[in-house]
Amino acid sequence: MEKLAGFYKGHPPTLIGDGKKTIKQLIDEKDEKRESRVEPIRLSKDCMIIFRGLDFSIDDILPEGFSLSLTHRIGRLFGGKQWK
Numbered sequence: 001m002e003k004l005a006g007f008y009k010g011h012p013p014t015l016i017g018d019g020k021k022t023i024k025q026l027i028d029e030k031d032e033k034r035e036s037r038v039e040p041i042r043l044s045k046d047c048m049i050i051f052r053g054l055d056f057s058i059d060d061i062l063p064e065g066f067s068l069s070l071t072h073r074i075g076r077l078f079g080g081k082q083w084k
Helices: 023-032 045-053
Strands: 009-011 014-016 067-069 081-083
Touching: 014 023
Parallel strands: none
Antiparallel strands: 009 081, 014 067
8 A cells, every 4th residue: 555655836936016126126036035946037938928928028017916927837946936
């Protein structure tokens, strides 16, 4: 009989707008505060597709309280959070 020893839960890199900073500034700020095992956020093709779909560019100010996931990929290798 097999027994569950644990599981992995991750979150994509997500920005929360403050109505003052651009998306790029929020990414830089998030990268500065990331844990050592978390990779920097990469501005991938996924990011650009998401930005276009929401009519944003990297230099736009993200509205206050607006939550923007930067990719559908999860975990520390993509700049997201890993939960244990």
